[in-house]
Amino acid sequence: MSRSANARCSALLAGALVAALSVPALAEGADTGDLFGFSDGSDIGEKGDRSFEFDTLTRIGKRAGDYRGFSATAAAKATLTDDIAVGLGIGATRNLVKNVPGLANVNTGGFEGVSGEFKYRVLERASNPFGLTLIAAPGYARLDGEGLRTSELEVGFRAAIDRELVKDTLFGAINFDYAPSWTWPRGGAAMERGSSAGVSG
Numbered sequence: 001m002s003r004s005a006n007a008r009c010s011a012l013l014a015g016a017l018v019a020a021l022s023v024p025a026l027a028e029g030a031d032t033g034d035l036f037g038f039s040d041g042s043d044i045g046e047k048g049d050r051s052f053e054f055d056t057l058t059r060i061g062k063r064a065g066d067y068r069g070f071s072a073t074a075a076a077k078a079t080l081t082d083d084i085a086v087g088l089g090i091g092a093t094r095n096l097v098k099n100v101p102g103l104a105n106v107n108t109g110g111f112e113g114v115s116g117e118f119k120y121r122v123l124e125r126a127s128n129p130f131g132l133t134l135i136a137a138p139g140y141a142r143l144d145g146e147g148l149r150t151s152e153l154e155v156g157f158r159a160a161i162d163r164e165l166v167k168d169t170l171f172g173a174i175n176f177d178y179a180p181s182w183t184w185p186r187g188g189a190a191m192e193r194g195s196s197a198g199v200s201g
Contacts, residue, residue, distance in 0.1 A: 032131070032162050036173045039200045040160040042131030044085040044119050051077045053089075065100035069093070071112060083124075087117035093143055106148060113141035113152075130163040154181040174201040 032041025045051075052075070059069035075089030094109035118136045125131030137156040144150045162173035180195040 032125075032171055032173065035171060036162075036201075039173050039175045040133070040135065040158060041162040041171065041173050042121060042123070042125055042133040042160050043162075044083070044121050044133060045079040047079055047082050049077075049079040049085075053077065062100045062103075065103075066096065066098040067100050067103075068096045070095075073115075075115070075117075077117070083121040085117075085119040089115045089117075091115070091141075095143070104148065108143065108149070110143075112143050113139060115139035125162060125164060130161055133160045134158070135160060149186050151184040152181060153183075154179055172201070174199065 031043045031045060033043040033045065035041050053073075055073045055075075057069075057071045059067070061067055071091060071093045073089050073091040075087050077085065077087035079085040091112035091114070092110065093112040095106050097103050097106040099105070116138050119133055120135075121131070121133045123130065123132040135156075135158040137158070139154050139156070141152045141154075142149065144152065156177065156179040159176045160173065161175070162171055164170075165172050177198045177200070178195065179197075181193070183192045183194070185192065
């Protein structure tokens with residue numbers, strides 16, 4: 001092996017060693033509630049915790065025409081007891097769709113909807129084989145994802161399960177989701193019912 005290859009290998013091993021030694025410190029006492037990206041852990045925070053979150057989503061571009069969309073959501077959350085947490089959020093959106101095949105031309109914006117969240121921790125991870133939190137997240141939307149006016153009610157249900165795989169170092173999670181919805185399209189059309197289900201981890 002050449003000297004340069006040896007140097008690269010040494011640098012990689014050193015970097016991996018530093019990363020491995022850093023993980024336990026970062027994970028020690030970790031709150032898994034937001035540790036897994038789009039999936040939830042079973043932790044809900046400490047009693048008395050308060051937080052404010054602001055999320056944005058931008059959608060740009062189609063193969064033809066002009067397509068731009070922007071959504072923003074602000075949410076306040078609180079942990080009321082050792083096992084119960086709640087949250088309330090409001091959303092705003094701005095959509096511009098022009099000459100996109102298959103989509104109506106839209107230039108709308110304003111209040112998008114309101115959402116809530118209720119978490120109940122059934123099993124605490126530290127004293128059980130795994131942690132389990134049940135989540136209900138109702139939401140009402142007056143604009144759909146493409147900016148068209150509508151009235152939609154959805155209630156998302158989630159079972160969030162997680163487990164400590166390596167003490168203070170590695171955690172795993174799996175979520176089971178079910179979300180029924182009811183939509184009242186503009187123009188007086190009949191109500192539409194739908195639902196979705198999924199598993200993520």
